Amino acid sequence: MRKNIAEEYLETILYLTREGRPAKTKEIAGAMGIKPPSVSEMLMKLKDEGYVDYQPYAGASLTEKGRAEAIQMERKHQLLETFLVDALGVELDKAHDEACEMEHSVSDSTVSRICALLGHPRFCPDNHPITRGECCEKSEESMPLAELKEGETATIKIVCTDKSTRDYLTSLGFLPDVILSIKKRLPSNSFLVRIKGSEIAIGRDIAEKIFVRKAAA
Amino acid sequence: MKPVKVALIGNPSVGKSTLFSRLTGIGVIISNYPGTTVEVAHGRIAHDDLVLDLSDLPGVYSLDTMSAEERTTLEFLHNEKPDVILNVVDSTRLERNLYLTLEVLELGLPVVVSLNMVEDARALGMDIDADALSRILGVPVIPTSPFKGVGLDELIHELAHPRLVRPRLTRYDRHIEAFIRQLMGMGLSMRRYDAIRLLSGNAGPAECPEGVRTAAGIMRGEIERTHDAPIGEILAGNRYGDAGLIAKGVVRHRPRSDMTAVERIDDLLLNPLSGFVILALVILGMLLIVFLVGGFLENLIVNAFGSLILTPASAALAPHPFIQVIVKYTLIGIQAGLGIVVPYIMTFYVLMSLLENSGYMTRAAFLLDEVMHRFRLHGRAMIPLILGFGCSVPAIMSTKALQTKRERIVTSSMVCMVPCSARSIVIMGLVATFVSIWAALSIYLLMLIITILIGFILGRVVKGEETGFVMEMSPLRVPRAMDIVDKTWVRMKEFVYVAFPLLTVGSAVLGVLEYAGILTVVNSLLAPITTGILGLPPYTATALLFGILRKEMALETLAVLAGTAQFNLAFTPLQMYVFGVFTTIYMPCIATVTMLSRVVGLKDTILITGLTFLLAIVISGLIAHLVPLLSSMI
Numbered sequence: 005m006r007k008n009i010a011e012e013y014l015e016t017i018l019y020l021t022r023e024g025r026p027a028k029t030k031e032i033a034g035a036m037g038i039k040p041p042s043v044s045e046m047l048m049k050l051k052d053e054g055y056v057d058y059q060p061y062a063g064a065s066l067t068e069k070g071r072a073e074a075i076q077m078e079r080k081h082q083l084l085e086t087f088l089v090d091a092l093g094v095e096l097d098k099a100h101d102e103a104c105e106m107e108h109s110v111s112d113s114t115v116s117r118i119c120a121l122l123g124h125p126r127f128c129p130d131n132h133p134i135t136r137g138e139c140c141e142k143s144e145e146s147m148p149l150a151e152l153k154e155g156e157t158a159t160i161k162i163v164c165t166d167k168s169t170r171d172y173l174t175s176l177g178f179l180p181d182v183i184l185s186i187k188k189r190l191p192s193n194s195f196l197v198r199i200k201g202s203e204i205a206i207g208r209d210i211a212e213k214i215f216v217r218k219a220a221a
Numbered sequence: 222m223k224p225v226k227v228a229l230i231g232n233p234s235v236g237k238s239t240l241f242s243r244l245t246g247i248g249v250i251i252s253n254y255p256g257t258t259v260e261v262a263h264g265r266i267a268h269d270d271l272v273l274d275l276s277d278l279p280g281v282y283s284l285d286t287m288s289a290e291e292r293t294t295l296e297f298l299h300n301e302k303p304d305v306i307l308n309v310v311d312s313t314r315l316e317r318n319l320y321l322t323l324e325v326l327e328l329g330l331p332v333v334v335s336l337n338m339v340e341d342a343r344a345l346g347m348d349i350d351a352d353a354l355s356r357i358l359g360v361p362v363i364p365t366s367p368f369k370g371v372g373l374d375e376l377i378h379e380l381a382h383p384r385l386v387r388p389r390l391t392r393y394d395r396h397i398e399a400f401i402r403q404l405m406g407m408g409l410s411m412r413r414y415d416a417i418r419l420l421s422g423n424a425g426p427a428e429c430p431e432g433v434r435t436a437a438g439i440m441r442g443e444i445e446r447t448h449d450a451p452i453g454e455i456l457a458g459n460r461y462g463d464a465g466l467i468a469k470g471v472v473r474h475r476p477r478s479d480m481t482a483v484e485r486i487d488d489l490l491l492n493p494l495s496g497f498v499i500l501a502l503v504i505l506g507m508l509l510i511v512f513l514v515g516g517f518l519e520n521l522i523v524n525a526f527g528s529l530i531l532t533p534a535s536a537a538l539a540p541h542p543f544i545q546v547i548v549k550y551t552l553i554g555i556q557a558g559l560g561i562v563v564p565y566i567m568t569f570y571v572l573m574s575l576l577e578n579s580g581y582m583t584r585a586a587f588l589l590d591e592v593m594h595r596f597r598l599h600g601r602a603m604i605p606l607i608l609g610f611g612c613s614v615p616a617i618m619s620t621k622a623l624q625t626k627r628e629r630i631v632t633s634s635m636v637c638m639v640p641c642s643a644r645s646i647v648i649m650g651l652v653a654t655f656v657s658i659w660a661a662l663s664i665y666l667l668m669l670i671i672t673i674l675i676g677f678i679l680g681r682v683v684k685g686e687e688t689g690f691v692m693e694m695s696p697l698r699v700p701r702a703m704d705i706v707d708k709t710w711v712r713m714k715e716f717v718y719v720a721f722p723l724l725t726v727g728s729a730v731l732g733v734l735e736y737a738g739i740l741t742v743v744n745s746l747l748a749p750i751t752t753g754i755l756g757l758p759p760y761t762a763t764a765l766l767f768g769i770l771r772k773e774m775a776l777e778t779l780a781v782l783a784g785t786a787q788f789n790l791a792f793t794p795l796q797m798y799v800f801g802v803f804t805t806i807y808m809p810c811i812a813t814v815t816m817l818s819r820v821v822g823l824k825d826t827i828l829i830t831g832l833t834f835l836l837a838i839v840i841s842g843l844i845a846h847l848v849p850l851l852s853s854m855i
Contacts, residue, residue, distance in 0.1 A: 200317045210690065213689075
């Protein structure tokens with residue numbers, strides 16, 4: 005059970021330090037319902053293992069390592085909560101409590117599967133953003149427009165050009181989730197794209213910076 | 222009665238300028254590709270007792286980026302405060318056009334929508350319910366077709382009686398709507414439009430209190446954080462969503478069959494193989510037609526003028542030598558103008574207008590981008606270069622549509638090297654006629670190489686922001702005769718009203734100077750260059766000086782000075798060739814220099830002009846000296 009407690013500590017500190025100032029021992033004790041001396045003792049142990057920066061009286065904050073760990077825990081928690089609420093119809097309060105228990109025992113691969121089942125959700129039932137995991141990035145499978153073949157259809161994911169070009173492209177309808185198709189591509193450089201009922205010619209340098217997801221054939 | 226101020230706003234190439242010239246009867250150049258009307262054209266309609274002042278604003282895709290066209294449009298709206306906006310919409314691209322319409326409606330001014338090119342849309346199998354669109358948008362929507370005069374009267378009537386109604390406003394994301402309401406509550410006379418502009422990060426109204434500005438900034442930050450996207454993208458997404466819904470609601474698609482023919486032609490034009498072959502044929506064909514038709518007309522006009530007017534007139538005035546000189550030289554000026562300017566330039570502009578209005582020009586730019594990107598130039602820069610074959614002045618003006626100063630400088634320098642129709646007159650009238658057509662083509666080839674080299678070098682040397690190639694492709698359309706005539710006339714007007722008087726007076730002055738013997742002094746001063754470096758007779762200096770006024774005057778003056786238009790009697794082929802090359806390269810004409818300084822600034826203009834002069838001396842000098850050397854060696 006020691007691992008569980010350590011993970012709970014990290015999550016609590018992540019929550020308390022979100023404003024950017026260190027979490028006081030007293031605050032941690034309050035949030036977790038534990039006596040302050042036990043908290044200090046645990047914080048010293050976490051400091052030895054390199055998860056937190058802790059100065060008695062000043063308070064505790066997360067190291068890079070601790071932060072990554074805490075964010076992963078938070079993600080697990082949010083995904084489980086979303087799963088319980090959205091897929092199983094569990095009440096929100098109950099889902100929160102149970103997710104708190106389950107997050108410590110569930111494996112990473114199971115969480116990825118839950119994430120995929122839910123369609124890689126971006127927000128949890130409390131409307132907090134869910135950190136994107138590796139599985140979310142993979143599922144996007146976006147590629148530059150420049151790699152599309154003639155006649156292929158795709159959906160825009162993101163436009164990564166400089167601001168003035170992006171503004172211009174935006175006014176022509178190059179926005180996320182808009183469908184486009186390649187009407188013509190010349191061997192070395194130019195593309196003719198059909199979008200929003202008109203035809204736009206773009207050069208390769210820009211086509212490299214528009215990321216799309218190919219539509220299912 | 223006070224005139225009603227009308228501003229025409231619409232996407233590029235939606236027939237805005239055509240509509241404008243049909244309404245006002247004045248000639249505005251209509252171009253079937255994006256980015257030509259950067260300046261604002263004005264016109265006035267007096268209809269019964271109504272007076273409408275129309276302003277044709279440059280074509281824009283939206284009102285919130287910072288491109289040159291959009292800045293011009295916003296500044297105009299701010300400074301001129303039009304009474305009503307005429308939003309011209311291309312029916313064939315309704316969804317994209319409605320995006321701008323929705324932005325225009327937010328301005329809070331009376332708006333009249335002209336549903337333009339309804340016939341083209343019908344031919345594509347789209348039926349648009351104008352009444353339904355009018356009900357949805359909450360403003361008058363008039364289907365128009367300027368070629369047939371459909372809808373013009375209704376349009377004038379609606380414009381003359383502007384009504385401010387409650388138009389359809391885009392409902393943004395509820396988060397954004399809440400902030401818009403908050404901002405409108407904060408500022409006293411804050412309009413919805415101002416609130417949206419403040420939120421999207423623009424300056425907003427000048428009198429806006431600092432606190433409101435800060436609040437808008439905080440709101441923007443929060444929206445961007447929670448949506449994980451820039452605010453511009455969210456607003457645009459909402460507007461496009463709305464535009465899509467509206468378009469879906471009012472357009473009925475019919476099954477179409479006759480489109481395949483146009484699509485097949487388009488496919489041929491854009492195919493990597495046939496496309497480039499056609500492009501090469503088109504450019505070559507243009508030069509040949511200009512030469513053949515121009516040459517034919519030139520002969521006809523020059524001979525008729527010479528035998529019918531010039532010879533009898535100078536014979537009649539033989540007893541009064543001074544008057545005879547003036548009259549004779551004036552008439553030679555007129556003859557040169559009629560015989561050289563009209564046939565070549567008119568033919569060129571007719572062909573040019575055909576290319577533009579058929580939509581081929583954008584296809585040419587698309588194909589040429591494939592080649593030009595190797596020189597770090599993109600297809601959009603090709604349009605000014607192609608225009609440059611007609612006249613450098615509008616070509617340089619059109620570089621204003623390019624996004625960065627770097628592109629403008631590189632492209633306008635290149636334009637200065639493209640043989641414009643005036644320089645073509647010299648090349649065709651002198652080299653092609655009296656040396657050989659191949660010699661003339663070799664000058665074009667030489668200029669092509671120089672232009673590409675300049676682009677290549679400047680493309681690397683000139684520092685600045687680089688932007689990629691993005692250009693809307695105009696649909697293929699059958700060009701209409703009336704537009705071609707209009708467009709040719711508008712472009713010819715400049716020559717008729719400016720060049721002609723200049724030419725005639727210049728010619729007369731030349732006659733007097735010749736009579737007084739002043740030219741001999743000038744010629745001997747410039748002799749080291751003309752005779753020493755270029756191997757030309759000293760009097761060519763005068764011709765070249767006049768060539769600065771207008772390039773074709775170099776040839777016309779030469780004819781006057783040589784005393785004959787049969788140049789092979791006065792010059793060797795090499796001299797004619799050198800004169801042709803020198804005239805083509807040495808400094809741009811005075812009108813081009815003026816336009817250049819307006820676009821790229823005085824400093825760069827002087828630099829460009831100086832460089833062309835040096836280049837001309839070096840290249841023509843090399844030809845003049847190396848050719849005899851080489852031929853003696855063989």
